[in-house]
Amino acid sequence: MTTPPWKPIAEHYQASRDAAIPSKWLLPPAQVQQLRQAANPRVRDAALAVLDPSELEITALDATELAARIRQRTLSCVAVANAFCHSAAIAQQLTNCLTEIFFHEALTRARELDEMLATTGGRPVGPLHGVPVSVKDHYNVRGHPTTAGYIAYAKTDGSAGSNEANNKQRDAHIVDVMRRAGAVLYAKTNNPQCMMVLETVSNIYGRTLNPWNLRLAAGGSSGGEAALIAQRGSPLGIASDIGGSIRVPAAFNGMYGFKPSGKRVPTGGWECTNSGAESITAVAGPIARSVRDLDLFMQVTSDARPWLREPLLTMPWRTRLESSSPLAGGQGSKLKVGVMRWDEVVMPHPCITRVLDETAEKLRQAGHQVIDFKPYNHKRAWDEILLPLYFTDGGKDIKNTLDAGQEEMLPCASELLHDPIVRECSIHEVWKLNIARDYYRSEYLQRWADTAKHSSSTFEEKPMDILICPAAPIVATPHDFKPWWGYGAHWNLLDYPSGVLPAGQVLAGDAYPEGYRSVNELDRKNVELWDNSMYLGMPVAIQVVGLTHEDEAVVGAMGVIDRLVNPEKYPPLTD
Numbered sequence: 001m002t003t004p005p006w007k008p009i010a011e012h013y014q015a016s017r018d019a020a021i022p023s024k025w026l027l028p029p030a031q032v033q034q035l036r037q038a039a040n041p042r043v044r045d046a047a048l049a050v051l052d053p054s055e056l057e058i059t060a061l062d063a064t065e066l067a068a069r070i071r072q073r074t075l076s077c078v079a080v081a082n083a084f085c086h087s088a089a090i091a092q093q094l095t096n097c098l099t100e101i102f103f104h105e106a107l108t109r110a111r112e113l114d115e116m117l118a119t120t121g122g123r124p125v126g127p128l129h130g131v132p133v134s135v136k137d138h139y140n141v142r143g144h145p146t147t148a149g150y151i152a153y154a155k156t157d158g159s160a161g162s163n164e165a166n167n168k169q170r171d172a173h174i175v176d177v178m179r180r181a182g183a184v185l186y187a188k189t190n191n192p193q194c195m196m197v198l199e200t201v202s203n204i205y206g207r208t209l210n211p212w213n214l215r216l217a218a219g220g221s222s223g224g225e226a227a228l229i230a231q232r233g234s235p236l237g238i239a240s241d242i243g244g245s246i247r248v249p250a251a252f253n254g255m256y257g258f259k260p261s262g263k264r265v266p267t268g269g270w271e272c273t274n275s276g277a278e279s280i281t282a283v284a285g286p287i288a289r290s291v292r293d294l295d296l297f298m299q300v301t302s303d304a305r306p307w308l309r310e311p312l313l314t315m316p317w318r319t320r321l322e323s324s325s326p327l328a329g330g331q332g333s334k335l336k337v338g339v340m341r342w343d344e345v346v347m348p349h350p351c352i353t354r355v356l357d358e359t360a361e362k363l364r365q366a367g368h369q370v371i372d373f374k375p376y377n378h379k380r381a382w383d384e385i386l387l388p389l390y391f392t393d394g395g396k397d398i399k400n401t402l403d404a405g406q407e408e409m410l411p412c413a414s415e416l417l418h419d420p421i422v423r424e425c426s427i428h429e430v431w432k433l434n435i436a437r438d439y440y441r442s443e444y445l446q447r448w449a450d451t452a453k454h455s456s457s458t459f460e461e462k463p464m465d466i467l468i469c470p471a472a473p474i475v476a477t478p479h480d481f482k483p484w485w486g487y488g489a490h491w492n493l494l495d496y497p498s499g500v501l502p503a504g505q506v507l508a509g510d511a512y513p514e515g516y517r518s519v520n521e522l523d524r525k526n527v528e529l530w531d532n533s534m535y536l537g538m539p540v541a542i543q544v545v546g547l548t549h550e551d552e553a554v555v556g557a558m559g560v561i562d563r564l565v566n567p568e569k570y571p572p573l574t575d
Contacts, residue, residue, distance in 0.1 A: 001407045004203075004407070004408070005405070005406040006151040006204075006405055006406055006407040008202055009151055009155060010154075010203055010205070010206075012483060013099075013145075013147065013154055013204055013205065014205065014206070014421075016049045016202075017092075017098060017099060017205075018100035018219050018509050020091045020100075020102065020103065020104075021092065021101060021103075021303060022103070024201050024304065025086055025089040025090070026089075026093070027050070027090065027093050027094075028375070032093055032094065034311070034565065035094060035214075036094075036214055038460070040210070040213070040421035041214035042211060042212055042213055042214075042537075043094040043214060043231070043379070044119040044212050044230055044231055045420075046090065046094055046231075047059075047086075047087050047090040047091065047231060047232055047233075049265055050086075051086060051090075051477050052085060052267050052354075054066050054079065054083070055082070055083040055086055055087065056101070057171075058075065058079060058080055058083040059083050059084060059087045059232035059233075059235075060156055060232070060234065061215050061288045061514040062235055062236075062288065062290040062293050063128070063131050063133075063235040063288065063290075063293045063296060063297075064290065064292045064293055064296050064334040065130050065288070065295070066080055066130070066132075066235055067127060067128055067129065067130070067296075068080065070117075070124070070129055070130040070131070071090075071122070071124055071129065073117065073122060073146040075130075076110075076114050076130075077110035077111070077113040077117075077129070077130030077393050078110045078111055078114055078182065078186075078449050079087075080110070080131070080132065080134055080377045081103075081107050081130070081141065081184050081186065082107065082111075082132055083108075084132040084186065084232075084234060084235070085106060085107070085132075085186055085187075086210065087102075087135035087231065087232045087233045088101075088134070088186065088187050088228060088233035088234065088251060088520060089101075090231070090233070091211070091227065091228050091231035092139070093184065093234075094211065094214075094444060095208055095209040095211050095214070095218065095228075095231065096206050096207060096208050096209060096232070097139040097189055097208050097209070097218070097224040097225075097227040097231075097233070098187050098188065098189055098190065098224065098228070098230045099147065099189060099190050099205050099225075100141070100144045100187065100188040100384035100497050101135070101143065101184060101186075101222070102143075102144060102185070102187065103186055103187075104187030105143070105163070105185075106132065106184050106185060106187070109184050109185075109490065110184050111184065112131060113125065113129055113184070113197070114130075114165060115235065117129070117339070117433070118253070119574070120270075121246065122128060123180055125180075125181075125182045125295075126180060126182035126300070127181055127182065127296070127300055128178060128181040128183040128208055128296075128300060129181075129182030130182060130184060131182065131183055131184065131235065131236065131373055131501075132183070132185075132186055132190070132234060132235060132236075132540060133178050133183035133184065133185060133234070133235075133236050133237065133495075134185075134186070134189055134225060134228055134229070134233070134234035134236070134237040134238070135175055135185060135187070135188050135189065135237070135238045136188070136189050136191055136221075136223065136225050136237065136238055136239050136240060137149065137189060137190060137191050137205075138195070138223065138240070138270050138271050138272050139172040139174065139175050139177065139187045139188075139193055139238060139240075139269065139270045139271075139284075139386065140168040140170060140171060140269045140270065140271065141167065141168065141171060141175055141185060142168055142170055142171045142175075143167050143168070143174070144167055144188065145166035145167055145168070146166070146168055146188075146271045146475065147166075147204050147205070147271075147326070148191065148192065148195070148203075148272050148376050149190075149191050149192050149194070149195065149202035149204065149205070150202070150204065150273075150401050150402070150405055150407075151192045151203055151204055151402075151405030151406070151407045152167075152401050152402070152404035152405035152407075153271065153405075153434050154204055154405075155404075155405060158256070158350035164415070165254055166463070167174075170269065171269065172266075172267075172268065172269025172270050173197050173265070173266035173267070173268040173269050173306060173309060174265060174266050174269075174301065174306075174356070175238065175269070176269075176421045177266065177301055178238065178300070178308060179306065180254065180272050181300045181303075181304070181550060184498045187234075187317055187458070189220045189222075189224030189225045189227075189228055189237065190202070190206075190208045190224030191207050191222065191223070191224060191412055192220045192221050192222065192223070192408075192410075192412075192413075193401075193402075193407075193409070193410050194200075194273065194398045194413040194417075195220075195221045195242075195245070196242070196274075196390065196398075196413070196416060196481060197220050197221065197270075197410075197412040197413050197482065198217070198219055198220045198221075198244060198245075198248050198400075198417060198472075198477065198482070198485050199217040199218070199219065199223065199411070199412055199477060199480070199481075200217070200218050200219065200220045200221065200222075200224055200227075200249070201220075201222045201399075201410060201412075201479075201480075202221025202410070203405075203407045203410070204395070207479065208224050208227050208412070209227070210227065210252060210476050211227055211230050211231050211253065212252065212253065212254065212310070212476070212537070212538050212539065213476065213535075213538065214522040215478070215479075215534070216252075216477065216478060216479075216534075216538075217252065217476055217477045217478070217479055217481075218249060218253060218476075219248045219249030219250075219251070219252035219253065219477075220245060220248070220249060221240070221249075221289060221478070221561045222237075222239035222240065222241070222245050222246050222249045222250075222257075223247040223248075223249045225237035225238075225239045225287045226239075226249035226250050226252065226253040226255050226257070226287050226293055227249075228335055229251055229255050229257055229287055229289060230286065231252055232421065234292070235288070235289055236286060236287075236288050236289075236296075236297060236421075236510065237286065237287045237288070238282050238284070238286065238335040239257065239284070239285060239286065239287045239500055240267070240270065240282060240283065241259040241279075241282070241283050241285055241488075241492065242280060242361075242390075242488035242489075242492055243280075243390070243485055243488055244261050244471075244472070244488020244492075245488075246258065246286075246287060246488055247259055247283050247471050247488050247498060247499070247500045247543060248471060248472050248485065248488050249287065249470035250287050250471075251287050251499050251500045251502075251539075251543075252472075252475065252476040252477075252539075253471055253539070253540035254453050254502045254541070255287055255288065255289060255498050255500070255540030256287070256290060256291055256293070256294055256501050256502070256558075257285070257287045257288075257294075257497050257499060258285050258286055258288065258294040258297075258298070258499040258551075258554075258555060259285050259337070259491070259556075260282055260283050260284075260496070260497050260551050261283070261313075261493070261495055261496070261497045261548050261549050261550075261551055262281030262283055262309075262311045262495050262550060263281070263312045263443070264283075264301075264312065264315060264549075265283060265284040265300075265301050265304075265306070265309045265312075266284065266300070266301070266306040266309070266312060266315055267284050268309070268310045269285065270284070273397045273398045273401050274390075274391075274393075274397050274398070276438075277392065277393075277433055279392065279430065279433065279437065280386070280390060280492055280493060281492070281495055283285050286298075288571070290562075291321070291331070291501065291558045291559045291562045292321060292557065292559070293500075294499065295319050295553055295555050295556070295559075298317045298552075298555065299317045299319060301317070302315070302317035302333070303315050303316075303317075308539060309528045310452060313549070314532045314551065315455050317551075318550065318552055318553075319552060319556075320553060320555065320556030320559075321550045321555065321556055321559045324475070327388065328509065333460065333516065334366075334367050334368045334369060335363070335369070335435070335465045336361050336368070336369045336371070336451070336459065336460075336462060336463070336464045336465050337360070337369065337370050337371070337465065337466055337561060338371055338372070338373035338451055338462060338464040338466070338467040338468070339355055339356065339360045339368075339370060339371070339372055339373060339467075339468055339469070339559075340372075340373045340374075340375055340467055340468070340469040341353055341356060341357070341372075341469075341470075342375075342425045342470070342473075343375045343378040343379075343486055343487060343490070343523060344375050344378060344379070344519075344527050345379045345382075345484060345486055345520070345521050346379055346473040346484040346486070346520075346521055346523045347516075347526070347527075347561055348472070348473040348474070348487075348526075349473065349474055349475065349508040349510075349526070349529075349530050349535070350472040350510045350511055350512050350513075350530070351369075351475065351504070351505075351507065351510040351535065351538075352472075352474075352540055353470075354510060355503050355504035355540040355542060356469070356470060356503075356542055358469065358503075358504065358565075359468060359503050359504075359542055359561065359564070359565055360495055362470065362564040362565060363564065365562070366424045366564055368560075369455070369459045369463065371451060371454045373451065373464065373467055374447075374449050374532040376443065376444055376455040377440075377443075378393040378486055380441055380488070381493060382486050382490075383421060384436065385433060385437050385440055386490070386493045386494065387419065387422065387493075388421060388422070388423075388425065388433055388440070389430075389433050389434075389437065389493075390422075391417065391422045391423075392424070392425045392429075392433070393424055393425075394400060394422060394423045394424030394431050395426065396415040398413070398415070398417065398474065406544065411480045412480060412482045413560035415482045416482060422423075437493065440493070440494075441493075441495075443483065444494055445547070446519070447464055448464065448467075448547065449463050451463045451464040454492065459510070465557060466544050466545060466546050466552060466553065466554060466557040467544070467545040467546075467548070468542050468543065468544055468545075468561070469487065469490065469542070469543050470487050470542070470543060470544065471487060471541045471542065471543040472484075472485065472487050473487060473526050474526060474540065475506060475535050475538045476535070476538060477529070478529065480528070483555045484522050484527065485524065487543065488543075491545055494548070495548050496531055496545050496546060496548055497522065497545070497546050497548070497549075497550060497551040498543055498544060498546070498554065498556045499541065499543070499544050499554055499555065500541045500542065500543050501541060501544070501558055501561065501565070501566075502541050502565075503541060503542045503561070503565040503566075503568065504531070504539075504540040504542070504565070505537055505538060505539055505540055505542060506535045506536050506537060506538045506540060507536075508532065508536060510532055511532065512530065527555055535573050542561070544557055544558050544561065544567075
């Protein structure tokens, strides 16, 4: 069998990454094999048996708590960096979630930050002083290569040469913001070939596995980030989203993710195909272990005033997570919440509709107003507006990049790009699509506004504050399966901020209603994937959606919902 021409390049990059893991942190190959071949190959908690007690304590903390303890001098930056580097090393060996590893650089920086605290009387360089932050591969990190899942981006002189020739001279804007706030950078995480797929797999770095079940996908395109964070390998990660790429991986891995409105978080200095296509706005955002860490990421970003370096909205972040705020469970007005159980295209698996219904009931019991919301032409919007706008060049940029690396297109990307709807458009056709997009946005906004009519006498007459709905029609996909991703992509089309949070898990009794019949071919494929024994115990997420630029309200509402569905994470509220 002929060796693919790209294979030596991939092997070089993988070998370079693997050699960066300290030998003392390497797992015995037999142990890795045993974990992967188990009847229920769940490795999410495998690191718990390897980390020492102090590392276990540190990696159990979210970014907000880590930052506080470092400021209080009860944790050192070196101890924190060492713990997360160790845990990330374990996560990489089990799920293949990393691309570049620079633990030594991180520990050097952590020592510098400890010395700064000691010599300045405890004054931190910023709100993330000493907090480890991981970075999705397609963002540039100074001194390291960016492949973005492409062989062509990894090539130097056409051979598997030194990575150093591809090392970036500057951080991406958001990476620089986090670094200046005191974050310790230590690893880059895997993303898929072409980015526009919901599974993280590429020819250069291979496939990232779901730590809850290695037979399932970690999601995409930020699957490396989500899998790493789910295994305690990172407290906070920089991700990106143009069709669900933050929210779907966060959902599949039981983590928290937030897709901001366009132009609120800087994107300068990331590398990917289709750059410059602006009909659907790609955004940067966080994946984390708590709602408050999503809020922290947005606050740190806003405080850096990124609009002075990049053409962004001048909108300072005004948090709505304070315990005294009505949106954080305090006294005052209640939320008006719309519930969209499905998008009338693909019915979510029964565990998802059950958890969504349970969440709605908990909101009712807490005194919030809950109303049904009917989706508006989601399939038409996908077919006639969204998918054509994703690939107005007919996928030419992606195909040319693959050709430059002499690599083949992987199954999920191939299925997407060979959809008959995907074709090269003329400039006038693009204009018409943009007009259709804006008209559809106006139509959808009107339906949101019309929810003001659904108010009882005990509630203010107003439109719904937020919408809750599925994050995807499935809790995780088998490998190389392209699911319906309208549940994520639709809010990118509308430029609505949206986030996901874990709200339950798959139970033994979850099942479709007796006699359920698929409504279309997409739904039939999703029904055929339902296997309670495969998904049992997997996390189930819900999605929270708000109107454009109401980002703070979405995160605030996520905090309200999180207290109801995950009360064990919160101390009792006091008056």
